[in-house]
Amino acid sequence: MTVEPLGNEEPALPLRERKKLRTRRVLADTALRMFLERGFDETTLEDLVNTVEVSVRTFFRYYSSKEEVAMAAEGELWEAYAAEVARLRISGPVLPRLRDCYAHAVRGLSEDWAERYLATRRLAARTPALRVHHAGTTQDLHERLVGMLEDELGIDGREDVRLRLIGEMALASVRYGTKNWMRTRExxxxxxxxxxxxxxxxxxxxxxxxxxxLSPDTLARSG
Amino acid sequence: MTVEPLGNEEPALPLRERKKLRTRRVLADTALRMFLERGFDETTLEDLVNTVEVSVRTFFRYYSSKEEVAMAAEGELWEAYAAEVARLRISGPVLPRLRDCYAHAVRGLSEDWAERYLATRRLAARTPALRVHHAGTTQDLHERLVGMLEDELGIDGREDVRLRLIGEMALASVRYGTKNWMRTRExxxxxxxxxxxxxxxxxxxxxxxxxxxLSPDTLARSG
DNA sequence: TGTATTTTGCCAGTGACTGGCAGATTGGCC
DNA sequence: GGCCAATCTGCCAGTCACTGGCAAAATACA
Known part of the structure; x- marks a missing residue:
């Protein structure tokens, strides 16, 4: 593998684990770069594994699909967000807590994450297959978050939809906040x-x- | 094609068009039945086209993917919904109008649609690939609806997110209403x-x- | 009935993805 | 340092979704 060491991080992990982590990371970085340069559909998986010098079989031990490696940066975010919500103990308003969880999750990610994420979302914006994948993982995240919140709060979603609505609100906020962020960085x-x-x-x-x-006229049930 | 005529519908259409419509319909019906019996992943496209007695090449002239033919019933609904919203001229509250559009769209569908849709959603509930496809088409529908509403109302989504939030609300209503409907029919x-x-x-x-x-305590910004 | 247009089927190919097995690499133990 | 067990990797062969091109069949229309 033509890779220089990534510097000082987690010297506690055994060699094998560090190597795996590095391969995983190199795959995602290289994939993102190649997809941005040549396009997602135009870049074959074989192109990628030849560049990184691993076998196709090995690639699929790290990522379950071509889409997943392209959206790796978003995957990190969703995992971190879900982990934050998982450790949440709630008393009080839910929505601001979800906002804080998101902030904590983002701050916990590695330093160059934001740049990779921006590139990832730009790629996804022009790649139909990645938009679909994005929609799917977002939906899955929603299910996970609401499920955890229901367990924590002892709420049965079959009877009380309010929590699910709050989940939708939270995800909508993430969506539009991210969209605005991309626009400012445009x-x-x-x-x-x-x-x-x-x-x-x-x-x-x-x-x-x-x-x-602010929109009672447009939101209200009947005028 | 081992298909009996579907009876009296649209005698105005030329023979060729009727035949195409019938093939399209038989493909969707057969696909749904086979997927429900043997499972989506376990049924190959070749199984399907052999049963319907068309070539693989022909199948892809009617549907763009295996997922699309499985979710054909939902596709009809989204098309009808988008068409209703497209012909909408708005004055007043938006949300109830979207609700009415949905009702009109559903009423305009063919008689056996509801049964097919129920089966379709049940299949999707247990098939990951179809859940992803569902999330994607739902996202696309959201974009289409909000785009049309913005044009109609002369609103710039970059500055005013309220319309986009209303779109999220509308889709959330469709989601949870449908979920409850599926539960009552369970x-x-x-x-x-x-x-x-x-x-x-x-x-x-x-x-x-x-x-x-009703949930100011959970929705309010800070207590 | 003849002709132009559309639709279909076949063929051959690409590319994503998977299971199985042999060889290499690593961790732990002496 | 050397050895064994566990793990990771690469190769091979295969399946399946999906596509372009071209010739044959079906349909519309005169």
Missing amino acids: HRGGSDDTETLITEVGRAFDALPSALA | HRGGSDDTETLITEVGRAFDALPSALA
Whole structure:
């Protein structure tokens, strides 16, 4: 493998684990770069594994599909977000807690994550297959989050849809916050991407109640 | 093709068109039946086209993927829904209009649609590939609906997210209304499925404002 | 009945993905 | 350092979804 070491991180892990982590990372980075350069559909899996110098069989031991390796950065975010919500003990309003979980999750990711994520989402925006994959993983995340919250709060979703609606709101906030973040980064490559993303998503979260309250004429049941 | 005529419908259409419509329909019906019996992954496309007695090449002139033919009933619904919203001229509250569009769309579908749709959703519930496809088409529908509404209302989504939130609300209502409908039909095969579906989705629509209003403690920004 | 247009079937190919098995690499133990 | 067990990797052969091209069949229309 033509890879230089990634520097000092987790010297506690055994060699084998570090090597696996590195392969996983190189696969995702190389895939993202190649997909951005040549296009997702135009780049075959064989192109990728030849570049990284692993076999096709090995690739599928790290990622379950071509789409998954392309969206690896988003996968990291969803995992971190779900992990934050999993360790949540709730008392009080749910929505701001979900907002904080998102912020914590993003801050816990590696330093260059934001840049990779921006590139990932730009790629997905112009690749139908990745948009579908994105929609699927987002839906799965929603199910996981709501399921965990229902367990934690002892709520039966069959009878009370409010929690599910809050889940939709939270995901909508993440969606539109991220969309705005991408827009701000559209014409200028800025630093401090991570905090900007958190700010934008947090803004979308905070704007939710007022946005809903501000449109009684459009939201109200009958005028 | 071992197919009996479907009876008296649209005698105005030329023979060729009727034949195409019938092939399209037989493909979807047969696919749904085979997928339900043997499972989606276990049924190959070749199994399907052998049963219907068309070539693989012909299949792909009617449906763009194995997933699409499985979800054909949902595709009809999305098309009808989008068409209703397209012809909408808005003055007043948006959400109830979207609810009515949905009801009109469902009522305009063929008589046995509800049964096929129920079977389709049950199949999707146990088939990961179809859940992903469902998430993708739902996302696409959302984009289409919001785009049309923005054009109609002259709203720029970059500045005003409220319309997009209303779109999310509408789709959430359709989701949970449909889920409840599936639940009511779970243990008893009932007739009048179409009106029951409309009722359930309408109930979800109508419950939205109160559901949001009823949970100030969980929705409010800070207590 | 003849002709133009559309639809279909066949063929050969690409590319994503998988199971099985042999060989290489690593971790733990002496 | 050397050895065994566990794990990881690469190769092979195969399945299946999906596609372009071209010739044959079916249909519309005169």
